[in-house]
Structures are given as C-alpha cells and as structure tokens.
Amino acid sequence: MAFGTRITRLATVLVLAASALSAQEGALVVSTTPGQQPRGAKLGAPELRLSLQDVVSIALEHNINLEVSRLGLASAGEGVIAATGIFDPYAQISFTEQYSESPATNQLVGAQVNEVKRRVFDLSYGQAFATGGTLGVAWDNTRTETNSSFYFLNPNYSSGLNLRLTQPLLQGFGTDVNRAQIEVARRNRDISGLQFEKIVITTIQAVEDAYWNLVYQIDNLKVKQQSLRLAQDLLDQTQTRVRIGTSAPIDIVQSEATVAAREQDIIVAENAVQGAADTLKLLLGFEDPEDWKSRVLPTDTLETATVTAELDSAIEESLRRRVELRQRELEREIREVSLLAADNATLPALDLSVGYGLSGVGGTYTQRDPNTGEIIAVIPGGWDDAMQQIGDRDYNQWSAGLAFTYTFGNNAARAARAQRRYDLAIARQTMAAERQAVIDETRRAVRGLADSAKSIAAAEKARVLAERNLDAEQKKFANGMSTNYQVLLIQEDLAVAQAAELLSRVAYRRSAVAYEVAVGKLLERRGVALQGGGEAKEPHTFLSEAGWLKYGSWAGDPAGEAEAGK
Numbered sequence: 001m002a003f004g005t006r007i008t009r010l011a012t013v014l015v016l017a018a019s020a021l022s023a024q025e026g027a028l029v030v031s032t033t034p035g036q037q038p039r040g041a042k043l044g045a046p047e048l049r050l051s052l053q054d055v056v057s058i059a060l061e062h063n064i065n066l067e068v069s070r071l072g073l074a075s076a077g078e079g080v081i082a083a084t085g086i087f088d089p090y091a092q093i094s095f096t097e098q099y100s101e102s103p104a105t106n107q108l109v110g111a112q113v114n115e116v117k118r119r120v121f122d123l124s125y126g127q128a129f130a131t132g133g134t135l136g137v138a139w140d141n142t143r144t145e146t147n148s149s150f151y152f153l154n155p156n157y158s159s160g161l162n163l164r165l166t167q168p169l170l171q172g173f174g175t176d177v178n179r180a181q182i183e184v185a186r187r188n189r190d191i192s193g194l195q196f197e198k199i200v201i202t203t204i205q206a207v208e209d210a211y212w213n214l215v216y217q218i219d220n221l222k223v224k225q226q227s228l229r230l231a232q233d234l235l236d237q238t239q240t241r242v243r244i245g246t247s248a249p250i251d252i253v254q255s256e257a258t259v260a261a262r263e264q265d266i267i268v269a270e271n272a273v274q275g276a277a278d279t280l281k282l283l284l285g286f287e288d289p290e291d292w293k294s295r296v297l298p299t300d301t302l303e304t305a306t307v308t309a310e311l312d313s314a315i316e317e318s319l320r321r322r323v324e325l326r327q328r329e330l331e332r333e334i335r336e337v338s339l340l341a342a343d344n345a346t347l348p349a350l351d352l353s354v355g356y357g358l359s360g361v362g363g364t365y366t367q368r369d370p371n372t373g374e375i376i377a378v379i380p381g382g383w384d385d386a387m388q389q390i391g392d393r394d395y396n397q398w399s400a401g402l403a404f405t406y407t408f409g410n411n412a413a414r415a416a417r418a419q420r421r422y423d424l425a426i427a428r429q430t431m432a433a434e435r436q437a438v439i440d441e442t443r444r445a446v447r448g449l450a451d452s453a454k455s456i457a458a459a460e461k462a463r464v465l466a467e468r469n470l471d472a473e474q475k476k477f478a479n480g481m482s483t484n485y486q487v488l489l490i491q492e493d494l495a496v497a498q499a500a501e502l503l504s505r506v507a508y509r510r511s512a513v514a515y516e517v518a519v520g521k522l523l524e525r526r527g528v529a530l531q532g533g534g535e536a537k538e539p540h541t542f543l544s545e546a547g548w549l550k551y552g553s554w555a556g557d558p559a560g561e562a563e564a565g566k
Helices: 003-025 051-061 065-088 180-244 250-284 309-319 324-345 385-391 411-479 484-518 524-525 558-564
Strands: 028-029 049-051 090-103 113-128 134-146 151-170 293-300 349-368 377-378 393-407 528-531
Touching: 028 051, 049 051, 051 180, 051 250, 065 113, 065 180, 134 385, 151 309, 151 385, 180 250, 180 293, 180 324, 180 484, 180 528, 250 293, 250 484, 309 411, 309 484, 324 411, 324 558, 349 385, 411 484, 484 524, 524 528
Parallel strands: 028 528, 049 293
Antiparallel strands: 090 113, 113 134, 134 151, 151 349, 349 377, 349 393
C-alpha cells in the first residue's frame, strides 16, 4: 500500500473517530466562527464505511456552504460595530503656513509693500452622542508677522480655546432615533445567525436524504442482481428441459431476452449508485479528486420502527421553534425601528446650542513715538503670553441660543414615514403568511409521516405475497404446470414489489426528517449544538438605556398607528 494511501486512511479514521466520540458525548458542536474549516483536507479512502451519524458529523465539519454562511455571519457582526462608528470621537490636527505680498494703496497699510507671514496650528476634538447632541472642542493658534509699522505686537501670537455643545430638542432627539442604524445592524446580525442555523438544518436534511438514497440505490442494485440470478437460473432450467425434450426451443429465447434486459437494469442501477455516492460526497465537502474515487459503504439500513405524530402538538411546537418565524419577527422589529426614525424626521427642528471660549494674545511689543513713529522701546513676548491669558481667563466669551426650523408641507419626510408604515404593515402580513406556511408544512409532514408508515406495511405485505407467488409458480413450472413466460412475469412482479418496499422505507426516512424539520426539532434530535464565537463588545452604549432619553417614550407608538391603518 502506498504511503499516501496509508496517510489518507489514517486521516479518515481520525475523522470518523472524532465523529464517533462526539456522538457518544451526545452533541455535535458546530461553531459559527469562520476560518476553522481547512480547505483541501483529505477525507477519502479506498473504502469508507460510514454510519448516518458519521456523514452528518463530516458534513458539519467540511461542507463549504456552511463556511460561506459563517463568513456572512461574521461580516454581519462587524456591521454592528461599523454602525456604532457614528459615535466615534475624532481629533484633528492641522498646520498651515502662509506668506503674502501686496502693494499699499493708502498710508494706513504701514509699508509700501505689505508683507505678511502667518502660521496656523489648530487642534480640535469632536464627539456625537446617542441623544443627538454633539460636542466640539477647538484650540486655535496663529502666529502673524508683518512689516507694517502700525502693528505694536509683531510678531503676534493669538490663541483660543473654544467649546461648543449642540442638542436637538425635536427632530434628531432621542437615543432610540440616533441608534436606529445600530439596532437595525444588530437585528441583521441576528438574522444572519438564524440563516446559519437554517443552513445547518438544510445541510443535515440534505445529507440524510442523500445517505438514504445511496442505501436505497445499493439495495436496489442487489434486487436487480437477485432478479438477474433468478432469470439465469430459469434459463439454465429451460436449457435442460429443452435438451431432454420437455420444453420448446422458443422458451430459451424468452429467457435469454429476459437475462439481457436484467443485465441492462444492473448497468443502470450501478450508475445510479455512483450518482448517489457523488451527491453524498459533494455534501460531505470532498474537494480532492482522489477522494472522489472513494467507495462509500453505508452501515445503517433502511429497517426502522415507525412512529406517529400528534397534529396539534406538532403545530404548537413548529410555531414556537421554527427559525423562519423568528427571522420574520426580527424583520418586523427592523421595520418598527425604521418607522420610529422616520416619524421623528417629520418634526420641526429645534436645536439648542451653547458655547464658551477663552482667548489670549501675545507677542513682541514695539512702542513708537506717536509723532515721529520712531521706536521707543521693544518688549519681547511670545506665545506663552497668550497661553497665560487663557490660563488666567482674562478674556472669555459665551453664547447660548435656540434655532427653530419649520418645513412647510414637509412632503419628503411625511411620505417617507408613510412608506415605513407600509413596510411595517407588509412585514406583519409576511409574518402571518409565514405562520400559514409553517402550519401547512407541519400538517403535510404529519400526514406524510403517517402515510409513509402505512406504505411500509403495505409494501412489505405485497413483497411477501410476491415471494410466495413466485415460489408457487416455480413449483408448478417444475411439475410442468406453468410456462417459462409465466414464471418470468412473476419474477418481474417480485422485483417490482421489492423495489416498492425499498422506496417506501426511503420515503419514511425522508418523511421522518421532514417532520423533524417542520417542528423545528432536527438539531435537537441529532444532538447538534451551535456554538458562537462571542459577540464583539459594542462601544458607545452610554445613556442608551435611559428611558426618558428615548424619543419613543415621548412620542407615543408610531407602530401602533401603522397597525390601526392611520
């Protein structure tokens, strides 16, 4: 055996051992964190003997669609953090240096060609709050130097420290309004989580269907092979009877034609086995071309005890557990959040603003004779003089004001609010339609489970009778009381009955998993647990839970108005 093949088999054994261990512990843990699924892993071997639990475990570890969904969920989680960016504080530093020359047009310029050198250094900080308010702090510094003789501070330094706070009191007020996009992003992340759960459920259902289809195709091949053996035995008997003169030579032709037809059936059945195996390998996440050459041998059989379900309790469970209903509920909440924000936008704007600032000026002081303009004294100074004045609060200013804006008609905002109300009404109708669909699906699943259980009993009885009929006909043929043609027909009837029994058992297995999906119990019944990687801690939650700062606590219930059709 080649070294690569031994390594492949060892990897497969380890995978299956991990699967068996998880099954023994009672839970298959499926992580929602991306990046844990290795691409191109060797999963195959020349022969793979797999139970249903094995294939479910392998699929949950390697199915590519699950990894794609994990990445989508991780992206949605980052979307929540991105939405909080509206409250990220910012700092800005700017530096500008300027120089200008301009000819004088009057004596007040103080020089024939006025030269000005200016350096500006500004530092600012800004912050938005969930209430809708903004805080801004700016520290401005300017150095100006000129050749004009009329400046007694030259170069001069001016500095200012200013604080400004604005707060909307009507439009734009409220932590719930200003956090609307964050709440929408949070619910979209939760929807992505539910969609991941749904994909896990869908994957398990598809894997189980594919597994039982492979079991059926293998058993169906055995039925075809048995049918061929019966036809070949009859051909041998017929040839013997022709040799001894108890049958006509034409009977050999009939038997040979039947043998050829059943050989063709085997070719078709063998191809169906390969196709079913490839479908299962695709769901298991096989990627390497060599792995696709593996021969998959299911170890579970279609034999199973049938159960029944109680319709009312099944519907009650499905309405409580189904992922789709939880998703529709989140979608409705998103529409409510959007309506609240749109309702707030219809209000007039009333903004409160307050400001406070300090300023200082320093520089080299040049004293001149008022008559002759000659320099009398030069007193050195600089930027520290300006800062000293700010520190001593020598020069300060403040402001406070209200700004009111009313938009006549306000058609854009009112129409947007009406659209959000329609969106919410649509979401509620969609929720009702989803409940209808869940109830209908559950009823169908319960009926399908009961019908497929009854079909097994009927198909099994038909197969037993077909076996007895063939046995009786063969005895009659041996005694010369039946014809070759009649035996071939009854052999075909037995093959049909055996295939029908297999189909009924496969249908029951599929009905059982469809029922578990319909009532929302598939993960629980298979011992599958979803494990999240932990949500990133949301920044900027200050005052977000204060009820009196929420617009909705003052404005009534826009969602209730939408429900009433207003």
